[in-house]
Amino acid sequence: MNERTPVIDAVCHLILLVGAALVCLPIYFVFVTGSLTQQEIMRVPMPWLPGSQFLANMQTVLGTADFGRLLLNSFIIATGITVGKLAVSVIAAFAVTYFRFPFRITAFWLIFMSLMLPIEVRIVPTYESAANVALPLNILGSWLGIKALVDLDWNLVNTYSGLILPLIASATATFLFRQFFLTIPDELCEAARIDGATPWQFFRLVLLPLSRSNIVALAIILFLMGWNQYLWPLLLTTDPAMANAVIGLKKLMPQSDSLPTWHLLMNAAFLTMLPPTLVILILQRWFVKGLVDSGK
Amino acid sequence: MGASDGQSESGLKRAHFREWRLPFWLLAPQLFILLLFFFIPSIRALIQAFQLTDPFGATTQWVGFQNFERLFRSNVYWSSAQVTLIFTIAQNVLTLSLALLLAFASNHILRGRGAYRTVLLLPYAIAPAIAGIMLAFLFNPRVGPVAQMLQGLRLDWDPNRNSWHALALVVMAASWKHICYNYIFLVAALMSVPQSILESAYLDGAGPIQRFLRISLPMIAPTLFFLIVINFVYGLFETFAIVDATTRGGPAGATSILVYKVYQDGFVTLDLGSSAAQSVVLMALALLLTFAQFRFVERRVNYSV
Numbered sequence: 001m002n003e004r005t006p007v008i009d010a011v012c013h014l015i016l017l018v019g020a021a022l023v024c025l026p027i028y029f030v031f032v033t034g035s036l037t038q039q040e041i042m043r044v045p046m047p048w049l050p051g052s053q054f055l056a057n058m059q060t061v062l063g064t065a066d067f068g069r070l071l072l073n074s075f076i077i078a079t080g081i082t083v084g085k086l087a088v089s090v091i092a093a094f095a096v097t098y099f100r101f102p103f104r105i106t107a108f109w110l111i112f113m114s115l116m117l118p119i120e121v122r123i124v125p126t127y128e129s130a131a132n133v134a135l136p137l138n139i140l141g142s143w144l145g146i147k148a149l150v151d152l153d154w155n156l157v158n159t160y161s162g163l164i165l166p167l168i169a170s171a172t173a174t175f176l177f178r179q180f181f182l183t184i185p186d187e188l189c190e191a192a193r194i195d196g197a198t199p200w201q202f203f204r205l206v207l208l209p210l211s212r213s214n215i216v217a218l219a220i221i222l223f224l225m226g227w228n229q230y231l232w233p234l235l236l237t238t239d240p241a242m243a244n245a246v247i248g249l250k251k252l253m254p255q256s257d258s259l260p261t262w263h264l265l266m267n268a269a270f271l272t273m274l275p276p277t278l279v280i281l282i283l284q285r286w287f288v289k290g291l292v293d294s295g296k
Numbered sequence: 297m298g299a300s301d302g303q304s305e306s307g308l309k310r311a312h313f314r315e316w317r318l319p320f321w322l323l324a325p326q327l328f329i330l331l332l333f334f335f336i337p338s339i340r341a342l343i344q345a346f347q348l349t350d351p352f353g354a355t356t357q358w359v360g361f362q363n364f365e366r367l368f369r370s371n372v373y374w375s376s377a378q379v380t381l382i383f384t385i386a387q388n389v390l391t392l393s394l395a396l397l398l399a400f401a402s403n404h405i406l407r408g409r410g411a412y413r414t415v416l417l418l419p420y421a422i423a424p425a426i427a428g429i430m431l432a433f434l435f436n437p438r439v440g441p442v443a444q445m446l447q448g449l450r451l452d453w454d455p456n457r458n459s460w461h462a463l464a465l466v467v468m469a470a471s472w473k474h475i476c477y478n479y480i481f482l483v484a485a486l487m488s489v490p491q492s493i494l495e496s497a498y499l500d501g502a503g504p505i506q507r508f509l510r511i512s513l514p515m516i517a518p519t520l521f522f523l524i525v526i527n528f529v530y531g532l533f534e535t536f537a538i539v540d541a542t543t544r545g546g547p548a549g550a551t552s553i554l555v556y557k558v559y560q561d562g563f564v565t566l567d568l569g570s571s572a573a574q575s576v577v578l579m580a581l582a583l584l585l586t587f588a589q590f591r592f593v594e595r596r597v598n599y600s601v
Contacts, residue, residue, distance in 0.1 A: 005404075008504055012401035013408075019398045019475075020415040026430045026472070027418070029441060033433065046441045092326040098309055101316035107323050108307065114334045116586045120533040120555050121578040124562040124571055125337035125344065136336055166333040174326065181309070189311035199313045228423035230537035235563065246423045250541055253429065262439055269426050276421035284414055291420075291477070292484045 027273070034058075034267030041263050057267040067268050069241055070248040073160075074272070077233070077244055078226030080164035082219050085173050090211065093177035094203055098189065111171040119166065120231060126166055127235050130156045158242045163233055167226070173218055176293060180214050181207070217290025220283050224276045245272040341579070344572035363573035372549065373557070373574075380553040383467060384531035390471040391527055392520070395478035400508055403486045413483070419476045425537035427473040428466075432542040435465055455543065459550030462543045466551050469538045474530055478523050485519040486512055525589045532581060554578060 033041060035054035040047060062068045095101075096108050119126060129135060134152035141149025156162025184207070192202040208215075230246050237243045240251070249269055254260035280287055348359045367373050402412050419427065434442040437454045446453040455461040489512050497507050513520075536555045539545060545552035545560065552560070558578065562571030 003498060003504070005504055009405060012404045015397055015401040016405070016408075016412045016416075019394070019401075020412060022472070023415055023418055023476075026434060027422075029434060030430055041439055045444050046439065048441075088326045088329065091322040095319035095322035097307065097312075099313050099315065099319035099322075100308060101314075101319045104308070104319075107327065110327060110330065110335075114330050117334075117338055117579055117582050118529075118533045120536060121558070121575050121582055122337045122341045123559060124568060124575065125340035126333060127563075128340070129333055129337050133332060136332075165329060169329045169333040171326070171330070178307075182307070184309075186309055186311040189309060193311070193313075199315060199318055224421055228425075230423065230425045230540070231559070234540070246425045246537070249429060250425065253432075253541070260439065262433060262436075265429070266433065269429055273422045273426055276423075277418060280417055280421040281414065284417065288413075288417070288480060288484075291480055 030266045030270050030273075033263055034270045036263050038259070038261065038263060041260075053263070054267065057263055058271065061264055061268045061271065065248065065252060065264070065268065066241065067245065067248055067271065070243055070245045071271065071275075073242065074227050074244040074246070075275075076160055077163050077229065078223045080160060081167050081226035081229075082222040084164060084168045085222055086215060086219060088168060089171070089173035090177050090208075090215070091203075092171075092174045093181055094207065096174075097178050097181040098199065098202075111174055114169065114171045115175070119170075123231065123235065130162045130166055130236060157236055158239045162236050163229075163242075163244075167229065167232060173222070176214065176218060177211065179293075180211060184210060213286065213289070214293070216283070217286045217293065220279060220287045221290050223279060227276050248272075338579070341572050341575045344568060345576045347572075348569045359569070363569040364576075367570055367573045367577075375549060376552050376554055376557045379463070379549070379551065380532065383463065383470075383535075383551070383553055384528055386463075386467045387470045387474070387531045387535075388524060388527040390467065391474050391478055392523060394471070395475050395482055395523075398475070398479050399482035399486055402483060403512075404504055413480075416479055417476050419473050422473065423537065424470075424473050424535065425541040428469045428538035428541040431465060431469040431472065435468075457547055459547055462547055462550050465542060466535070466539055469542060470531060470535050473538070474527065477530075478527070481519055481523055482516065485516040489515050522589065525585055529582070529585050529589070532578070532585075 031054075032047065032050050034057055036047065036051040037053050040051055092111065096104060096111070132138070132152075133154040133156060137149050137152050141147070141152075156165070188206055188210075189202060192206055197205070227244075228246060229244060233244045233247050234250075237247065240248075243251075245268070249265065249272060252261070252265040252268055254262060254265065345363055346358060346360060348357045348362070349355070398416060402409050402416075422430075432455075434440045435446075435453065435455060437443050437447070437456070443453050452458075453461060455465045493511060494507055497511055502510065532553075533555055535553065536559065539551055539553060539556045540559075543551040545556050554574065555578065558571050558574045561567045561574065
């Protein structure tokens, strides 16, 4: 189309510039505030240009608030969720699309059902499950009257596995891989079988390499999701050293009766949002693909 | 081997393997995790909704529908439901309308599209709790730059005391975080509108805005419905962190949305029966929204087995 619409073009650029400013200004203010001193943030109006204290504030945050440890925890949790969920999902999707076996449909529906209830609606019992993973055995034991089973205790509170495993328990990734596998030509599998490949060889040498871009796209989304977790770490960590960075931020929030240390909070907030933001900026192309695919 | 028998089972590749031990082991990790952290907790939530447990977990009593009766008679619960309704609708309208405006704009222009898109995607990377903390700071009546501007306009802004201000703050934070998600889906949907139809409309003399309203918008209607459902899911279940980090449900329950109340009754006031009953109500809502979501999506993806 050879259309000239200078007025609408200008309005569109204006809309997008305002939108970009609404996104960037809050982030910019987090950075500015994180680089000021206690006295400077109390000034009215607040300075619009960064101060000189960013590194000094960062040292305080990483040192006294032990924030480095929390950032490391976030990294471990996010990586654990990403790797765990991808690994568990890709093999489950392989099983339901490439094998005929008894109870295939049942297994599929069991996985499908887990798409329906977010963890937020079952937090109390999920917490109980994580506080004692042996709980189902206990209940079974008390039904059957087996004493040895009744008092088993396997507590995941304040552990990385407790922070990671319950968040792996949903099947979105399995469905994505299943959808993708269904689009792969049947001839590939037939050819592999004629060549005498075992199912495992077919998976490793044909299916995994073909899924590479889906895996990358999904890994980005899962990493961001894992890094930004809030409710579950809030419940499951009583030891401050096991919390993640986002929970640590909440604890830095100024309370009404103490000196408001907004500059430290904003410095820590900037450090916490830096890794996921960099992930999006660098891997943007894959990320968009993964997002649009996973939503469908 | 299965490929030769000709009959195809849906959801199964035509060329497939017939072994049964290997798939069992491939499925075992996922089914085991789901059993421990999905099925058992979900069933226990259902059971607990009909039980009364004292806060220390010493005694449990079967009480039938008492928890639900108590819940539906409670004014606090209904006001929480009302807050949730206002919050989710306001958030949905704000998010979707701004995302549509931005999607139209970036679809229309030719230059700089990629740069705008990258910037507009950034909130997706930022945790809901951080979005909340960030806006709580900007709108903090004592130190926040935006609050200072509002006070300059003689507006008595204080989300710590005024419940409407608190609700507005939570809505803004939730929308700020979620516009990018809507935007990216709308951009993708607009790109899939056939160019030939748009061109023939152009030849008939329809301008860009007319083409958008009369052609593109009806054609992306399934995406719009999908996003409305997604926004409700987001508003209902994923905004816990925003509320907890900014207002903690206050002042006086003005931002205590349903998910926040489940948490408060379950972990703060230890009223487990009521919390479980609330979980069951939310489960029903989640199921309803999931079905709605699949209805609008099934045109594009076939989920049948």
